[in-house]
Amino acid sequence: MKQTLPSAAGPIGIFDSGYGGLTILSKIREALPQYDYIYLGDNARAPYGTRSFEIVYEFTLQAVTKLFEMGCHLVILACNTASAKALRNIQMNDLPRLDPMRRVLGVIRPTVECIGSITQSRHVGVLATAGTIKSESYPLEVHKLFPDIKVSGEACPLWVSLVENNEAQGEGSDYFIRKNINNLLIKDTEIDTVILGCTHFPLLLPKIQQYMPDGITTVTQGELVADSLKDYLHRHPEMDRKCTKGGRCVYRTTESEEKFTESASTFLNESIRVERIEL
Structure with missing residues (x-):
């Protein structure tokens, strides 16, 4: 049965297996501060780098689906392992099933x-x-x-x-x-x-x-990915219209809020609030 996803405009989703994607997020926010973002870290199951193709694909698809359910029409895999092992399958096999109008982009x-x-x-x-x-x-x-x-x-x-x-x-x-x-x-x-x-x-x-x-x-990679996203949204006004612009950023993790907040301070020069979710 085809899943029904929210159709209203929503934030841009940024996914990483852990904290590294925060380096991408910070550069994207510098280049495109007007947009809303959700950062999702699958910290409970990190790192992905040593896992099999099948497991990385399964975990990444779960995260992408969750971000779609949270209102994202565009998701950036801010993780080289997920981009390498899962992006192509998700683009070719899962987007047509989930919603052919949504997009998932990688960093490679x-x-x-x-x-x-x-x-x-x-x-x-x-x-x-x-x-x-x-x-x-x-x-x-x-x-x-x-x-x-x-x-x-x-x-x-x-x-x-x-x-x-x-x-x-x-x-x-x-x-x-x-x-x-x-x-x-x-x-x-x-x-x-x-x-x-x-x-x-x-x-x-x-x-x-x-x-x-x-x-x-x-x-x-940070500035390169940020510039590429800026160019992508310029070339795809239909997707740009589906991205809300309030300058907000929220954080979600599959680990404890305390652990994420403590570790994220290594990557970000700001205090943040995070909520724990399950995939």
Whole structure:
């Protein structure tokens, strides 16, 4: 039986498995402050980076459906793992069933679209979670647009934990950051551009830049995704009309409110109120 979803205009939904998507949300709100937003973090089941394609797809679909039920017509998967493992299936198989007029967008495509104008050597590196690297989403998307660019990836399985345990600037993070950067650059000595393919990783940027050799450009996603969304809404006025504009942002989590509020302070420079929900 087809589900009946709210038809009135509503906020833009921003989904992430944890807290990293807050780095995307903050840049989107800077670029588009007039819109309303719901941020949903599936913190109780994070991280997604080590989970199977099937589980990531199942969890992401539950979250997208929940945001639709909460009035969103447009949802951004502010999570590279969800974008890599679930976005295509949701767009092709689930939106026609749920509501063909709603849209779900990811963070990988907007990031990739800018790479061609940044790299001079046409050799690009990606630092991301194991799930994103294993999916090969970045090489696939890059080669669709820029067949001449070589892409090498390095899984950084501990970086998310470093951020979420407030060790981003601690001495313990140096070893792992240096090790993963060196591993990537050993794979291809001609890399001149490195994509941070996880929304947590901008919090590690000072350390990353410390160990990244001179002459290599480090690309973060927040501003790229924000600019892409701004362009999308300009090109799709029919969707823009379905997005309410009151400058509000609310937060929902599948974990405890206290834990979310405490951890979110690492990512946001404001005090927030959050409510716990179930998916």
